[in-house]
Amino acid sequence: MSETIIETHGLSRRFGSLIAVRDVSLSVTRGEIFGVLGPNGAGKSTTIRMLCGILDPSGGSGSVVGFDIASQAERIKERIGYMTQRFSLYEDLSVVENLLFYAGIYGVPRAKRRARVEQVLERTGLGQRRKQIAGTLSGGWKQRVALASATIHEPPLLFLDEPTAGVDPVSRREFWEQIHGLAAEGTTVLLTTHYMDEAERCHRLAFIFRGQLLDVGTPEQIVQRRNLRALELELEQPRDAAELLRKEPEIDEVAHYGHVLRLTTRGGVDPEPFVRGVLESRGFLLKSCSPSRVSVEDAFVSMVREDEQQRSQAA
């Protein structure tokens, strides 16, 4: 049986005349790694802040770890860890001092504080850097300290707001290993990102665009629901070919990857015969042609494009 950790119904937030989040209904179960995707300004951070109880919703309701986000915010705060976008550490304190501070703030008993800090240092591999002043750490190390701070009190729920922004690929990979480790121990993780490769590492995803929830599901479900197929081809004059292909309604997206042209088709159209039909009749010579895996990124771009088209038609 899966236990619901986060549940929202029609959650909305307005800033003056701007609607930052519109009617978001979500449900996250225990031990899940739940990714919230969306471009900048889509309303991801606003949603997280409402769930943490530091921003009042203007409409709708929600409960987090069993408490109401509007009326029991302080109860929620004791049971969550939150890592802000900028890894807000005290830059003039050392790694250990930062951790001790957050341990104290989150009510880890004085007698257990040292041991708890040592444990977290061990797990995050920060032992060597314990005395270093946080402000002098590189992005990847700062991120580790921030994660260590956010988990110092062993919260059952962890919010991470763009945890990997500005971090190198190796650090990102190590970070994700840690996240999966935490989830395996039963911690629920809700994070925002706009890195699509990271999205595929989540158990479930929610797409937020212009403050609205476009789709929720596992990465596979989301990709399947778009019913896209992808193809990679190599040919002379790729720019002309791309221009031609974009005019076809069956084609969802055409993009350049080095010498390769990558495209997706809509509605389950088999891409290879279709593309050959369009290009070879106009004298293009295909050097190679191979099917490609449809990624979450493809699905995401397709969804955003569709939304934009509908908007421009409505206008």
Next chain:
Amino acid sequence: MLTRPFVIAWKELLQLRRDRMTLAMMAVLPIVQLLLFGYAINTDVRHIPTVIYDQDHSAASRELQQSLRVTGFYDLLGEVKSYAEIERALRSGKARAALVIPARYASNLRSGKATQLQLVVDGSDPQTVGSAINTASGLIAQRSSELMLAKLSRVGGGAGALQPIALEPSTWYNPELRTAVYVVPGLIGVILTMTMVMLTAMAIARERERGTLEQLIVSPVRRVELVLGKILPYTVIGYVQMSLILVAGRVVFGVPLVGSLELLYVLSFLFIAANLAIGLFFSTLAKTQQQAMQMSFFFLLPNILLSGFMFPFESMPRPAQLISQGLPLTHFLRIVRGITLKGATFPDVSQELVWLGGIFCALVVLTSLRFTKKLV
């Protein structure tokens, strides 16, 4: 939970220890201010450069000049020969006052006719004017009654019955009327106002600016825990500064401490707390450290001008007095001057304490209303 304020206080002190610049400022500032204010602010007006336009040139007029000189208030620069010369001397700033002795001074004295002396004073510095006129008229009044008595005794003989009324002023608590004695205790209040307000205003604004406030807001820290944790370390600093000024004031300026030191330290707590509360209130308004700093400076000005530190409360117009009552410094000045200079005891200053308590409570309510653990 009781430990959180201490955790926050510990963190503040750690940060402060690494911030050498601020630390140095807090130690050096009180001393520099003490020396500046102690030496530079001097409201005792002495040695007014004065020229004499003596149209009489008699023994009596020279005697008058001499008695003017011995008061110590006037430095006689010499004689001038015309009003034009007086004007030149005053305009160039060489002289600030000029005494004009009329031509028939000596003969008028002898015949018992009334004589008009003229004192010309440079009004661009009102403080000088007041002192110059007071001293001169006092002196002249004294001389004229002396002359009168002398004359009467020559005529009637029974002069003993005709002694004029005399006022013998007796100044208590600061008999030499030294400005430093008056300024230094007040300076404790001014410096505490300056540093306490600024430090706390910046302490929260800095967390907001660096994004750590969001991290605190999302933690289970209660508002009162945060406020206490921020106030605690700065209170200690406030006491250190206060002690520094008291000791330096004693060593450098010989400022006495008549009353109870313990009472002063205990009563100062409410004043320090009130200032910290003002700082916290500013920090709820300021978005950046710079704004917090500007607000603190803006706040300092009325404190210096209206609290009675520079100008006496009694001589302020009514509206200024009303504003003044709302400033913690006004009441603290009365407490600190009362205790250090006059040996005031608790009942003497209890009214000021009520004021301070009222201001503090109002600020705490106001700040709590403004500071919410929400982002917007």
